[in-house]
Amino acid sequence: MREGTAARLKPASEPAASDRPIKVLFVCLGNICRSPTAEGVFRQLVKEAGLAGRIEVDSAGTGDYHIGERPDPRACWAASRRGYDLSPLRARQVTPDDFSEFDYVLAMDDLNMRALKQLAPPEQVHKLRMLTDFCSTGECSVPDPYAGGPQGFEHVLDLVEDAGQGLLRQIRSALST
Numbered sequence: 001m002r003e004g005t006a007a008r009l010k011p012a013s014e015p016a017a018s019d020r021p022i023k024v025l026f027v028c029l030g031n032i033c034r035s036p037t038a039e040g041v042f043r044q045l046v047k048e049a050g051l052a053g054r055i056e057v058d059s060a061g062t063g064d065y066h067i068g069e070r071p072d073p074r075a076c077w078a079a080s081r082r083g084y085d086l087s088p089l090r091a092r093q094v095t096p097d098d099f100s101e102f103d104y105v106l107a108m109d110d111l112n113m114r115a116l117k118q119l120a121p122p123e124q125v126h127k128l129r130m131l132t133d134f135c136s137t138g139e140c141s142v143p144d145p146y147a148g149g150p151q152g153f154e155h156v157l158d159l160v161e162d163a164g165q166g167l168l169r170q171i172r173s174a175l176s177t
């Protein structure tokens with residue numbers, strides 16, 4: 001349909017594209033360590049930037065092992081020491097519908113990226129990025145801390161805090177154009 005006709009048919013109540021919140025989904029394997037950490041950190045950054053109404057944040061896992069569970073206690077503990085509260089979060093599995101719902105679908109590592117590429121409708125695959133694309137440090141993945149020690153959870157926090165700043169900068173410039 002051509003632009004003029006489409007504009008006439010658009011319901012008056014439908015918000016303009018710029019009024020819709022930007023929606024960000026962080027994705028790891030279990031949705032109990034890395035992606036809830038990223039969700040908690042980015043939610044806080046968005047709040048501090050005064051953009052809570054304009055940017056929505058969620059997380060999910062490519063696997064189904066931990067659906068309905070709270071974040072791993074080690075992730076909660078490490079996050080709480082830096083002032084982030086992960087306690088309200090519960091694990092869920094990513095779905096193909098997430099690709100139409102979200103503007104950014106951000107994978108933590110190559111394993112998750114491959115799973116997400118298989119799930120993504122072809123017309124939505126451009127929404128898929130690595131979270132580390134937004135890092136300032138040249139890292140290329142957020143390593144899985146599940147089978148390791150506490151230092152792994154600190155490293156996840158370091159990476160998602162850094163990437164979160166870069167992501168927020170990009171979204172801010174998109175919101176102001």
Ligand code: 4NP
Pocket residue numbers: 028029030031032033034035061065144145146
């Ligand atoms: P996440 O970590 O993907 O960062 O939530 C993991 C959590 C659970 C498992 C693997 C990774 N697991 O094998 O159960």
